[in-house]
Amino acid sequence: MVTNDAGGQAFNPSLWRQRRAFVLEILRDHAVTSVMDYGCGEGALLSVLTQASCVDGITQLIGLDLSNTALGLCAKACEPWQVDYDNLRESPLEINLYQGDATVPDKRLAGSDAIVCCEVIEHLQPHQVRVMLPILLSDYQPQLLVVTTPNIEYNINFPELRYDTPEQQLRNDDHKFEWTRHEFETWCRNGAQTYGYTAEFYGIGKLNHPVVDIDVGYCTQACVFTRSSIAQPRTNLSQTPHVSFKHIIFPWYNFPDKPEDEAIEELSDIISTMTLVTTSPEALSSATLNWCETWSWDQVMDSPPSPTVLSNEESHATIVHCDVSFEDVWNVLRVRQLCRTRERLRDFLEKLPQAHIIK
Structure with a gap:
């Protein structure tokens, strides 16, 4: 497993911080008010989005994950603190966490301004990945979708992974695949064209002193899908297969105006x-x-x-x-x-x- 180091060199800031900063910047730029974290894990992103000063105007958060253990940690990370009661928000914030399969649609998950799918698809089987964009872009139809995944070409900078050899390994034991830039861009462009979105590509994370001096892109590759056409009517989105895991409501200032x-x-x-x-x-x-x-x-x-x-x-x-x-x-x-x-x-x-x- 690759962590934050490669050949004794580290990403600075750490790679996960760079990914989260990238996602937050995109959400701010699009002034979203509702966000779904698709594969929320332990709440690294959702817990930050609960902070009123992080992304202005957010009133609705949704998290989906298959792991009950991860969701338990996520719920704990997203609970209001005493400071949230002492300094009431200007607007309500509601969080809904669901336990379920990311490749099965649920009508309760439709309607968010933005969906974030950060370092998720590489944990799925190929047949599951094929249904991801139809669910995200056709069933849920957000204004914005952010997807990040490892760039396998960058693995040449991790000697222990023996990239492009018969003994090649992936960055994480749980990864089912890792895509080249061409493979990722082809998947994204096909989905964007099919469902009425534009696709913009970004790179996240480079070592200060990479092992090779050839252009292999960035450690993480990202795509931002933005809706470019009027959403089509949703079809067959009537089921609620996911289990409601936790419902959290933050305290907010809803008192009458003073004279x-x-x-x-x-x-x-x-x-x-x-x-x-x-x-x-x-x-x-x-x-x-x-x-x-x-x-x-x-x-x-x-x-x-x-x-x-x-x-x-x-x-x-x-x-x-x-x-x-x-x-x-x-x-x-x-x-x-x-x-x-x-x-x-x-x-x-x-x-x-x-x-x-x-x-």
């Missing part, structure tokens, strides 16, 4: 805390914004703004007044809960006395 005067008062307190910090003259040179951890600050600026100094002779302290932008304020979870929309926040800001907000 406007109370919301504005709380917003004023938040902004005051963001922009003002009292410090001694000796500490002035190192003064920065006093961020409040309980607000789940998502995007701290690269460098704090230059402070404006106001002296306080009676207390012999110094007030450091820092400007913040509209986006700084909007990025505070509690502000989004209070205002819900950017337009309402702008309306509230017009009614505040603070003059240190960049509109």
Whole structure:
């Protein structure tokens, strides 16, 4: 089995991290709100997608796997933490995990914006792989499908696998096959053309010092299918053969709006805390914004703004007044809960006395 090393050299970052980063970037670029992980395993992807700051706007996650053991670990990884109760999401998040065969369709799995099938097909028998794209692209019809699989040509960089010899081995004992780039691209293009999708190909993972200096592509090959035509009506998708394994609902902020005067008062307190910090003259040179951890600050600026100094002779302290932008304020979870929309926040800001907000 090949792990993260080849000939004493490692992928940096590790290959699985590069694959996950690639998938997350694709999901962000397409602004999906619902994702199915087809062959979710222990939840390496789904558990990250539960984080509200990971891919904005996700409200529905589905995981499918054949292994009850893997699903048990996945369910544990996807459960809400205490921080999820302390910092409520702006929108609901529902997760459904199913135990079942990936080559059998289930009507409950249709309807996701995106399906991810990461390092799955190589674990299937050839006759099972032949029905994968009909199920994924015709039965389920997502707007987006991401498939990754090993590129066998890259195995020449793993001497222990003895690539292209009679003793050739695959990267994992459970792999039934590993495709060349041509084989993978042919399978993807045929499916895309048949079911009304475009297919774009990518490579993931290269060693800094490969064993050979010839072009053998990347360690992992990927295809992103994007729907290019109007979906055809689904046929014969009426069965529910998979077993419902776990249903998880994340806590979210579904309380009624505060009265406007109370919301504005709380917003004023938040902004005051963001922009003002009292410090001694000796500490002035190192003064920065006093961020409040309980607000789940998502995007701290690269460098704090230059402070404006106001002296306080009676207390012999110094007030450091820092400007913040509209986006700084909007990025505070509690502000989004209070205002819900950017337009309402702008309306509230017009009614505040603070003059240190960049509109």
